[in-house]
Amino acid sequence: MRHLMSGNEAIARGAYEAGVTVAAAYPGTPSTEILENMVEYKDKIYSEWAPNEKVATEVAIGASIGGARSLTAMKHVGLNVAADPIFTYAYLGVNAGFVLITADDPSMHSSQNEQDNRYYAKFAKMAMIEPSDSQECKEFIKEAYRISEDFDTPVLFRVTTRVCHSKSIVEFGEREEVPFKPYSRNIPKYVATPANAKLAHVRVEKRLKDLEEYSNKSPLNKAEYNNKNIGIITSGIAYQYVKEVFGDNASYLKLGFTYPLPMALIREFSENVETLYVVEELEPFMEEQIKAAGIKCIGKELIPLIYELNPEIIAKVMLDKTYESKPLDVNVVPRPPVLCPGCPHRGFFYTMSKKKNTVVTGDIGCYTLGGAQPLEALDTCICMGAGFTAGMGMSKAFEASGRQGKVFGVVGDSTFFHSGITGAIDILYNKGKMVPIVLDNRITGMTGHQQNPGTGKTLMGDPATAIDVVEILKAIGYKTVKVVDPCDLKAMDEVIKEAEEADESYAIVTKRPCVLIKGLPAPKTKCVVDRDKCKKCKMCLNVGCPAIFFKDGKSYIEQSMCVGCEVCMQVCKFDAIGRVGE
Incomplete structure (x- = not known):
């Protein structure tokens, strides 16, 4: 049976046909759809969104040691997070087959760098496989499990954005029902003490020679x-x-x-x-x-x-020739990325944009766009979790240099579970003069609405305990944890001012769901401009909402895009923006 599939879809199919039983990942473009498509095979494969890539890798490693073929998937920078367990597991070797998928992003379509993760295979001393199209994604993943078990090694399965997202024809096969490997305690193999690791390193070097010999005759x-x-x-x-x-x-x-x-x-x-x-x-x-x-x-x-x-x-x-390609006859208007109309983060960043001397350390997610025009309310964006920890470092530098004022650090709800909790602890433990802020939009937004520990649902659709961000911050020990609707600009401004003046530890959680979450009720009202009252001051444009633009010299709100968040209405000083549909 032939199907048109993306590389990510084909990888999921290949894992199914290879007899994989456990899959764990953290979403990140261009790898996200691998686990999303794994759910199609949930009668055979347990799949989960883990809090971060390190956890996902360790879950898959545990499943491998326990006797089940397992898989973990992540974007290229996610392997930096997962490097700790994978380097050691390469020394230890597998029980059942183990494959780690790294989805690299040349040209940085959705990433902060374009690191080449092929070097991880060399650095960690494990086998690596690279497919070129969707059919190979499916077939090569099956070969990866054979190599993993035959050579007692984790396998790095490296794809790139074009392979992940391009579609080609895939021929389906049947699932191989792989018997579970029996588990028996093996302390010298799986307990990575220095004495055991020394012997393991000898085995690794021999394994690399055996793998090279095999690679010379590999069908790949x-x-x-x-x-x-x-x-x-x-x-x-x-x-x-x-x-x-x-x-x-x-x-x-x-x-x-x-x-x-x-x-x-x-x-x-x-x-x-x-x-x-x-x-x-x-x-x-x-x-x-x-x-x-x-x-x-x-x-x-x-x-x-x-x-x-x-x-x-x-x-x-x-x-030295010009390649005769056949470009699409489409005149595409450049569209820089921007927060969606009604995005709950807009009110927060608008509030911070008015505080010109305030430092806001940012993070990876939808809210990274808070650094774009016209808001321009972010000072840094480095990696997952650094919204808190880089802010901590800046606050200590400012204390030492005598600069006044607090640093505000932001992460999203999914990022808080990924790598924000430890940063929040560091701020409190080491008395950072900064305010951690969790922008909770009730979903993992940037990668396409995946579940996370705070949503109350698993990847496989099962109900789950919803981990409460507010209660975690209180449990850590923050004296004040304020919850605010970020689209209420007056309340948002008051909370920020209170945080600036607070002598004790202070954390903020902005709570408002992403407007694109499926199942949310349609907005009852929308915003509209009274053209007679518009003074052409352009203040409404400063919120950066794509639904607002100037038409015939005055402000105009496109009704098909407006979701009635009312941020623009609060900004207008002339009451030129009102509600309709009440």
């Missing part, structure tokens, strides 16, 4: 000989690009098993072509190793080191 690596004047070593989505540009005018060594590299196979290929190129996105991961092996090749001398590749780039740098 294949040579395609055509014109031998040009030979191209490539992997992942880059294979699709070079094949589109060169066709039969070049020979290819397509690598799907990319660590350890099949050096004997690479050497044989190099001897059969006249000029050897290595084409890979981002870092010279393969090129460095190939050159270190004494094999002459051309790589980053031509191929760009940053951003995604595409056929146009390949044709230009390798052939």
Whole structure:
């Protein structure tokens, strides 16, 4: 049976066919849809959204040790969070097969960097596999489990945004009902004390040699000989690009098993072509190793080191030709990212935008857009949880330098569970002169409305205990925890002023659900401009709502976009904005 599937959908299908029993992840573009599609197979696979990537990895590791084939998935920066357990599990080895999926993001479509996670395989000393299309996503994931169990190793399954989200034809197979591996206590293998780890490291180095020997005959690596004047070593989505540009005018060594590299196979290929190129996105991961092996090749001398590749780039740098693509005949208007109409974060950031000397340390989520025009109310955005902890560091620097005023640090509700709780503890424990603020919109917003520990529902749709952010902050020991509707600008301003003046520990939770949550009742009222009262002051534009713009020289609110949050109505000093539909 043939289906048109994205790479993420195909990975989920492949995990099902491979006999996976446990899957855990934290949502992050471009990996999110893997676990979302795993729910389709919930009669066979237990799936969960974990609070963060480290927890997800440890859950999957525990399942592997317990005898069940397991999977964890995350975007590239998530592997930084999960690095602690994965480096050790690479030493220990598996019981049942274990695969970690890293979804890298060249060109940073939805990320704060474009790190190349192939180096994690080399650094952690574990096998790595890279598919090039959706069919390979499905088939390669099954091979990954065989490699994991045959070589007693975790496997890093590396995909990129284009592989995750592009669609191609996938041929379905049947599920392999893999028997559970029996579990028996094995302290030397699974208890990572220094004495045990020393012996494990010896096993790891031998395993790498065995893996390299296998990679030379792996079905995931294949040579395609055509014109031998040009030979191209490539992997992942880059294979699709070079094949589109060169066709039969070049020979290819397509690598799907990319660590350890099949050096004997690479050497044989190099001897059969006249000029050897290595084409890979981002870092010279393969090129460095190939050159270190004494094999002459051309790589980053031509191929760009940053951003995604595409056929146009390949044709230009390798052939000095213009690639004849067929662009869509569509004139797309540039649209910078912006908070949605009615976004509950807008009121908070509007309030903070008026406090020009106040520092607001931000975080990863919808609220990162609080740094965009016209609000421009964020000073930093580094990584998950740093809204609190970077703010803590800044507050200590300001204390030392004599700068007055408090720092306000923000995280979302999902980010609070991910990595904000420890930061909140640090602020309190070390007497930070700052105010932690949780922007609680009742969902994991930026990645597409996934459940989290505060929503009262699991990934698989089951009711769950809803963890209360307010009660956690109180339990930690904050003397005052204020809950406020961020769209009530007067209340929001009063709470911020109170926090600035507070002598004791003070935390804020803004509570208002994301307007896009399914099942919420439609707004009863909307906002409308009385054109006769509009003074053209443009104050309403300062809230940054996409529903508001100037039309015929005066303010106008597009009714199809307005959700009646009334932030604009509170900002207007001339009562030119009112409600309709009451």
